[in-house]
Amino acid sequence: MSADTVRSPILSATAGAVATPDGDPSPGVAWHYGDPLGEQRAAARGVAVVDRSDRAVIELVGPERLTWLHTISSQHVAGLADRHSAENLSLDLNGRVEDHFVLTDIDEVTWLDTEADRGAPLAQFLTKMVFWAQVTPAPRADTAVLTLVGPRARTGAIAELLGVPSDADVYAAGSIPDAHGFWRVMPPIGEGRTLPVVDVVIARDELTRWWSALTGAGAAPAGMWAFDALRVAAGRARLHVDTDERTIPHEADWIGGPTEHGAVHLDKGCYRGQETVSRVANIGRPPRRLVLLHLDGSSDARPATGDPVSAGGRSVGRVGSVVDHFELGPIALALVKRSVPVDAELVTGDSETGAAARIDSDLYTPDDTVPAGRAAQERLRGR
Incomplete structure (x- = not known):
């Protein structure tokens, strides 16, 4: 673990926690808690909570935040409704994937989260692209992500604690009662893509409290080993692990709007790399x-x-x-x-x-x- 890696307090607060190995793309969080295969079973049969506080979070404020983001990224977000989310990409001029991020718009603020090592570059790119738009990007090191996985991630005590409706659609979001944060429903993972996923985005100084509250409500602690196993079984790519410097969106199955659980909407243009996406979609196939x-x-x-x-x-x-x-x-x-x-x-x-x-x-x-x-x-x- 490098000297500048932020070590999650969950590692010290949870018995048996083993940190991710050096060089892992999720630094400073738990790899497992002593039983990585058992943690996967817990997620598949009930509900598990995963510390993903390594993810970098960026805040966008300003009245033009969504229309501006629409013009520089691959997803159709200009009309994204309040308390809804989407996945999105930033491409280079040749249509190769530079960044993959999740965004949620709630109460006139858009929250982005991405891989730990891409937080600073993405924030710099967004800041550079502001020009005259009424939007201000700001890194938020004080905000963290937890993820619930399993058939009971949206029911019972967990749903009551977070305020998640049982009929919430994928990419729906909402405020968490008595907390500085929000929940959002993400596409299911696991074999057959049947396991519900709910992200919990909260203030970092409340991380340990909410970890205790979620485990107290029945969520089993699970590490990144378990989360990645279920993600891989679902065939969902991870940036700069399952992609390389040549990857275009079609290759990683990132094509589609929010209803298709994709990150590239084919009915929009005006973004860097769009020509490659359009050419492959209309007259070719990805290599x-x-x-x-x-x-x-x-x-x-x-x-x-x-x-x-x-x-x-x-x-x-x-x-x-x-x-x-x-x-x-x-x-x-x-x-x-x-x-x-x-x-x-x-x-x-x-x-x-x-x-x-x-x-x-x-x-x-x-x-x-x-x-x-x-x-x-x-x-x-x-x-």
């Missing part, structure tokens, strides 16, 4: 696709993030998140060439000594449709 890999559990070898994925001795992709799942065993997300078939025999890591892998067919959707723009071109050519 790679995100897949869920089942790894050979009998192998002593285990790939690391960034390792190659090979087929027939030829590199066809890169490994992203790697984690042990309580039911599926060792699994990973990977970006592989679109031409790789679902039944390909793959190797992760060294092509000769690495772990064998196969693609999960349940999360693999064959892309044999012809894009609308390409179909129009073919008609004009008489084909």
Whole structure:
């Protein structure tokens, strides 16, 4: 853990807490509390709470905050209703993903949260893009995120404590009674994407109090190992773990508006990198696709993030998140060439000594449709 990493007070307040390893993308929070597989079971069968206070939080205030953000990011947020959320991307000029963040608008303030190492760069970019707009971005180191996962995340004592309606839709948000913060419903994770997720965004000085309140209401403590296992099983990408410097939104399954649980709305333009998104959507296909890999559990070898994925001795992709799942065993997300078939025999890591892998067919959707723009071109050519 680096000297400038903020260590969560939950690590000292919870028995058995083991911090994430050095170099982990979630520094300063719990990796597990002594039983990482049991923590996943607790989430799958009831409800678990995960300390994600490593996430960087940014506040946007000003009457033009949403219309301004709409013009510089990939999601359609100009008309985002009060107490609603969305996922969003910032792209470079070539359409490659630089930032992925979640935003919530509540009581005339827009809150953004993103990966720990992207907080400062994203805040700097937003500040640089203000120009004459009536908006002020400000990093909020005094704000933290907890996440509830499981079928009881939105029911019973937990829902009563937070004030979450049982019928709240994904991306709905609301104020937490007697607290400086809000809850928001996020897309489900876990195998089959069936486990509800509720984020709790609160003042950092109330972090320990709310951790105690949520565990007292029945939420089992769970670390980032458990959260990542359930996220990977759902095939949900994480920035700069499951993506690299070449990743475009289509490759990471981030296409779609809030109703599709995406981060890129195809019915809007006027943002950096939009040309690439439009071209791929209308006349082409992305060069790679995100897949869920089942790894050979009998192998002593285990790939690391960034390792190659090979087929027939030829590199066809890169490994992203790697984690042990309580039911599926060792699994990973990977970006592989679109031409790789679902039944390909793959190797992760060294092509000769690495772990064998196969693609999960349940999360693999064959892309044999012809894009609308390409179909129009073919008609004009008489084909």
